[in-house]
Amino acid sequence: MTAGEALAEALGREISMEEGLTTEPGGTVVAHWNRLDHYTDDHRIGESASWADHLAEPSLEHPLVSGPDGDRRAILHITARLHPLDRELNHAEWSEIGHRIARAAGIAPPGDDAACRWIAVQGQPGRLDVIANLIRDDGTWSAPPRRLMQTLVTEARNVAADLLLHSSPQQGAGPQQHPSAGPAVTPSPRVPTATSPLAAILRQLAAEQSGPIAPVRQLVEEVVRQAAALPGDQTDAAARDLFWAARRLYGLQEQLGEIASRLQPPAPPAGLAPARPVQAPAASRVSAR
Template structure:
């Protein structure tokens, strides 16, 4: 069950008209009140003699009574939505849920007859909207503090008591979700994602392996984003804003997003902290090939990254708080791979990077951890350019992906041990996408190694089979698991 709170100014007429209207796409049906402050509020949906204006006027009456003493923010709007898999809730149940939410948040504590006025409107099977005004009937202002946090806590209790799907509680480190208005605009303009989501991904990729603040801003612009810096009177850069070309508001102006509004760790101070704590060393290749070898630069950098990622798994398994930094570095490595990997694996890698982003943020700070190796690996992958997905590139891609499956599994265990439910779930989701990407990347290298193995003399093939089975244990099929040094078996490990 998801409560979502917004506040606004002015009267409630516009909100009530929307709640009783047809919706954006005629999705509102059977609009009616399930509960209100006095249980006698006018209901335009069920009584032809009542109007939207009457309901809005009664809600707004305490605000108008205080006249000039009214606060700047007067409207409180909370939508409460059930999970799609939850059972159908009747009006009586939704009414009880609405009363619990207004009690928990301080809008209308139970037994307080002079609290704020409110009405819960239902216009769909799976959710209600609570509209309230923030001046109490006794003329005092509503005593709201941490209302969003309290609504979430009450929702967790409601889920348990009503037998609904229990959502994982948040810890305040998640990125802000796009609003309904942003999603409607994206659909209207033919975008597959909202500008907020697109910008968040682009900024993450720009910071992956960046060696300096200047390089980070250059990457933003090279990615085609509009970027502007915010300066102090002294000239020092305080922050930055980004916008998508062509994304404009009603006045024709660019829609700007500050880094901190995209995600908590994308503010300029947080990015600076990452750049200072884990400076990425220069990994520029003189050309596309490693001297004296047929191995390409992308393949070399992926093999290096696999070795470094294996060390991150060891740190995560040690169950130390310093491992929090390793998750940040692993996230950069994933972002680097997502923008440079072959087309066959790119979609799964982008989904893995989006999921793992949540796993990189928690309240645990690893102040002294060294993530230079991971950041340098990410930098090397970005500078080496795109991998082709065949030959040595394909094998190296499969190798680093199988290692990152282990990183994601270790991250899930590390977060679970600390009660970080959302981050643990995100780690598991990332592991599933990484496993799918690995299977795509490994298909061709595995087939070629199988063909090469079948061409070996029988005695030599039998000797290799015996060795591989001894190393892997059990009766593993060598042709399916041994081609990348055992990484194929590791990539099949179950996520805890």
């Protein structure tokens, strides 16, 4: 899931260079990271495609940074939905929810000027989307809380109570009672599995430019170039053999990457709730992306 795909999901339509998303009161972007105005000439309005590019920039600026398991999928997308019986919220209330979700998810620690880039988008009725890049502005990875789902469920309870929104039935309530209510929160972190450590090791080996196999392959390729520049049949034959040796090393990296993918399948696309979504007991559902 890219920043552009997450933003398109939040808006319910494709992003473009024609549509502007404003941060003014009543605008679509109701909350954002605290140094946004430091990085943009006009932080009050921008095209939807430019917002996506802005969120994606840390991934491009820090190409070697990855999560604890070696995963480079840095876009976190959290969706909050109101219960159908909830009242309409104003801009300030949506903004408060956005900031509270960002703090609960660990992407906006108070007073941290090098934290993640994130925005909260109120682009569809009764819905708020928080989109963040987990690569911090200082080039380090900002992992969400270990138990992100539970953390957001707890915050959903607090939001529902503070904003007088509908609350879900208490744990153990009978089936005749109403299901969940209030703002539904849906995050999308990757869920670790028993094979995650093995997959992480294989991904490191498979890294085309930064893995431990890469320097060997690159050194062989350099010897190929030097041998090819020398005269003589023997050096020509050596260059051909070395070329195929380098190709086999590259093939080995690809094979290791495929095995890693099988050991740890990719997370579901951002914006989709898990097959069995956890109902937030406080007027909010939480879904991880």
